[in-house]
Every structure is written in structure tokens, then in C-alpha cells.
Amino acid sequence: MDAVELGPDLESRVQGQDHQALRxxxxxxxxxxxxxGVIRKRLAQDFATTLPRFDLLAQLERHPQGLxxxxxxxxxxxxGGNITGITDQLEAEGLVLRDAHPSDRRSFxxxxxxxxxxxxxxxxxxxxxxxxELLGGWSAEQQEQVHGLLAxxxxxxxxxxxxxxxxxxxxxxxxxxxxxRRKQQA
Amino acid sequence: MDAVELGPDLESRVQGQDHQALRxxxxxxxxxxxxxGVIRKRLAQDFATTLPRFDLLAQLERHPQGLxxxxxxxxxxxxGGNITGITDQLEAEGLVLRDAHPSDRRSFxxxxxxxxxxxxxxxxxxxxxxxxELLGGWSAEQQEQVHGLLAxxxxxxxxxxxxxxxxxxxxxxxxxxxxxRRKQQA
Numbered sequence: 591m592d593a594v595e596l597g598p599d600l601e602s603r604v605q606g607q608d609h610q611a612l613r614x615x616x617x618x619x620x621x622x623x624x625x626x627g628v629i630r631k632r633l634a635q636d637f638a639t640t641l642p643r644f645d646l647l648a649q650l651e652r653h654p655q656g657l658x659x660x661x662x663x664x665x666x667x668x669x670g671g672n673i674t675g676i677t678d679q680l681e682a683e684g685l686v687l688r689d690a691h692p693s694d695r696r697s698f699x700x701x702x703x704x705x706x707x708x709x710x711x712x713x714x715x716x717x718x719x720x721x722x723e724l725l726g727g728w729s730a731e732q733q734e735q736v737h738g739l740l741a742x743x744x745x746x747x748x749x750x751x752x753x754x755x756x757x758x759x760x761x762x763x764x765x766x767x768x769x770x771r772r773k774q775q776a
Numbered sequence: 777m778d779a780v781e782l783g784p785d786l787e788s789r790v791q792g793q794d795h796q797a798l799r800x801x802x803x804x805x806x807x808x809x810x811x812x813g814v815i816r817k818r819l820a821q822d823f824a825t826t827l828p829r830f831d832l833l834a835q836l837e838r839h840p841q842g843l844x845x846x847x848x849x850x851x852x853x854x855x856g857g858n859i860t861g862i863t864d865q866l867e868a869e870g871l872v873l874r875d876a877h878p879s880d881r882r883s884f885x886x887x888x889x890x891x892x893x894x895x896x897x898x899x900x901x902x903x904x905x906x907x908x909e910l911l912g913g914w915s916a917e918q919q920e921q922v923h924g925l926l927a928x929x930x931x932x933x934x935x936x937x938x939x940x941x942x943x944x945x946x947x948x949x950x951x952x953x954x955x956x957r958r959k960q961q962a
Contacts, residue, residue: 611911612904614919615811616853617926622808623853624933625801667802667809718798725797727932732925733800739914739922740803746913747810 625724626668632720637713641668644717646676647685647702647710656689656699685709811910812854818906823899827854830903832862833871833888833896842875842885871895 630641637644649657649665657665663673677700680686685706688698702710728736816827823830835843835851843851849859863886866872871892874884888896914922 609904610916610919610923611908614923614926615907615911617923617930618808619812619853621926621929621933622804624930626805628933628936667805718795721801722797724933724936725801725929727929727935728925730796732928733796736922736925737796737800737803739918739925740800740807742918743807743911743913744803744810747807747814747910749913750814750910751810 625721628724629717629720633713633717636716639713642666643676643680644710644713646673646680647706648714650686650700650702651707651710651714654701656701658697658699660697662700680706811907814910815903815906819899819903822902825899828852829862829866830896830899832859832866833892834900836872836886836888837893837896837900840887842887844883844885846883848886866892 626641633639633641633644645666645668646662649662653661659673659677662677666673677686677688681688684703686700687703689701690698725733812827819825819827819830831852831854832848835848839847845859845863848863852859863872863874867874870889872886873889875887876884911919
């Protein structure tokens with residue numbers, strides 16, 4: 591039944607190389623999601639908190655000079671949180687504060703309070719043990735290897751993003767044709 | 777200022793090995809999130825759809841016999857979607873249908889309609905090209921390497937989950953002490 595519906599049209603456009611990349615992406619996504627899932631569950635059980643809250647505190651801990659809401663939303667690595675809502679909650683709990691932004695007086699800069707810093711440090715230490723356990727399927731040498739391979743991927747993604755940015759800034763150059771073609775196919 | 781607040785207590789518990797695992801996890805998470813972010817954006821621009829919708833259709837495409845809501849929620853790889861809500865939408869658009877479950881007559885099994893299958897195939901082909909482009913920072917050989925390394929991680933995660941499951945089923949065995957200790961630390 592499947593064979594009738596699929597036909598050779600779309601399937602045959604897919605090369606062997608594509609299948610490898612797709613299989614790899616699905617495995618990458620599922621491994622990351624599983625690790626993330628365990629961390630989400632343990633943060634809820636052990637600290638009654640969520641990953642977006644933890645992630646937001648972690649970003650602030652790395653930037654003691656404070657971050658604007660815009661900078662925060664660029665840096666947050668996990669989905670599922672409304673940044674303004676989370677910041678409001680954390681402020682009400684005395685863990686963060688909003689301060690006048692050093693370079694832009696019209697906007698606010700969010701910072702950890704000393705209490706927020708202490709609470710985060712306590713969670714971060716346990717979180718780090720979880721990560722050590724969860725990634726323990728890799729030897730130190732394998733971890734080094736994956737770290738290096740991900741550096742290559744990161745560089746590639748940076749280059750793609752820079753190219754997309756440049757394309758946006760030159761809206762009438764030939765490169766936009768590819769974009770239009772893609773839209774028409776869709 | 778930081779040095780005063782941190783003190784040696786929590787920081788000194790962190791070993792060199794931990795830092796490596798944490799750095800690796802943050803890089804893994806950020807690379808995955810960036811790839812996922814591009815895919816989310818393009819799905820919205822080119823197909824006016826979301827990743828959780830795409831992911832749900834993809835799971836159904838892989839399971840033509842249908843999946844129960846429970847099975848679906850276990851298999852979905854991305855967060856941000858309410859499965860019942862998405863299924864309702866997709867059903868209203870004629871892309872999926874709810875059928876009596878083959879083995880459990882009280883529950884429903886969700887399946888793709890022929891229209892849903894065709895729409896998914898069209899998106900999946902473009903999606904696969906995106907993934908090929910995004911993971912193009914790795915050579916075929918590097919992709920093979922990462923795939924193998926992720927297999928090791930996957931096996932480790934499976935073993936951890938099985939152990940946690942077993943611990944839940946034997947609530948009074950000594951292994952629960954570790955869990956209690958973790959709670960007390962928190």
C-alpha cells in the first residue's frame with residue numbers, strides 16, 4: 591500500500607548522502623532530547639524548577655554585568671519559556687533584579703541578586719554531576735573527539751547564518767532567486 | 777567581586793572531568809538548538825507549519841498502522857506542542873484521522889490520511905535538503921564517526937533509564953538511599 595502512494599518522484603530525489611545526514615540529525619536530536627528530558631525531570635523533582643528558569647539564571651551567572659531582555663532571548667538555549675514571564679517570577683522571588691542598562695538608559699538590564707547567585711550555584715553543582723553521569727557513556731577521549739567535531743559543526747552553522755544575514759541585506763542580488771525558487775516549490 | 781561570592785565550597789567539588797562533560801553538553805545542546813532553530817524558522821516561512829506538527833506527522837509516517845496518543849507522546853522528539861491540540865488541528869485539516877485502536881477498543885489510534893501522507897512527503901523532502909545543508913560542516917566520514925559515537929551515548933542512556941526504572945520497582949532497596957541523599961542536598 592505504501593509503495594503505491596509514495597511513488598518514485600520525491601523519494602528518488604533523496605541521495606544516499608542525504609539519508610546519512612538525516613539519520614544522523616535524528617539521532618543527534620533524540621540523544622539531546624533524552625539528556626534534556628532527564629535534566630528537566632530532575633530539576634523539577636529536586637529543585638522544583640524548570641529548565642528555562644535554570645538556563646536563564648545560568649546566562650546571568652555568566653554575565654555579571656547584566657543582560658538586556660533582547661540579549662537574554664538570543665542566548666537562551668532551551669525552548670518552552672516566556673522570558674518576560676520567567677524574569678517577572680524570578681524577580682518576585684528575589685533571585686534577579688532589573689537595573690538601568692549601562693549603555694541604553696531606556697532599557698533594562700537583568701542581573702542576579704546575591705541570593706539568586708547562591709541558589710544558582712547550588713543547583714549548578716548538582717546539575718554538573720547529572721551531566722557527568724548522563725554523558726558517562728563516552729570516555730574522556732571520546733568526549734574530546736565529540737567536542738572537536740561539534741566545533742566544526744558550530745563553525746559551519748556560523749558561516750551559514752552569516753551568509754543568510756548578508757542575503758537579507760542585499761535583497762535584489764541573484765542569490766535571492768534560490769529563495770524564491772524554494773518558496774515556489776513549497 | 778565574583779571571587780568573593782563564589783568561595784571554594786561548591787566550585788572546589790567540581791573536578792576537571794566534570795568541566796569537560798559540562799562544556800561538551802552545552803556545546804551539544806547549543807549546536808542542536810541552532811540546527812533546530814533554523815528548521816523551525818524555515819518550516820514556518822516555507823510551509824506555514826511548526827516543528828511539533830512536522831514531528832507528529834513524521835512519527836505517523838513511520839508507523840502506518842497508527843499510534844495511540846500515549847505512544848505518540850513518547851515518540852515526539854521536540855517540545856513545544858500540546859499533542860491533543862495538534863492532533864485536533866491536523867484532523868480538522870484532513871491530514872490525520874482517529875481510528876479505533878486495533879488492540880484496545882477503548883482508545884484511539886491516530887493515522888495519516890492519504891492527503892496527510894502526500895503533504896508530509898513534500899515537506900520531508902525539503903526538510904531533508906535543509907538537514908543535508910546544515911550538517912554539511914561534517915564530511916561523510918565525520919558524519920559516520922559522530923553517528924557511531926552517538927550510538928554509544930544512546931546505549932548508555934538506555935542503560936541509565938532501565939536502571940532508574942528498576943529502582944522505581946524496588947522502592948525499599950539500598951539504591952534508593954542515593955536518591956534520598958540527593959533530595960536532602962537539594
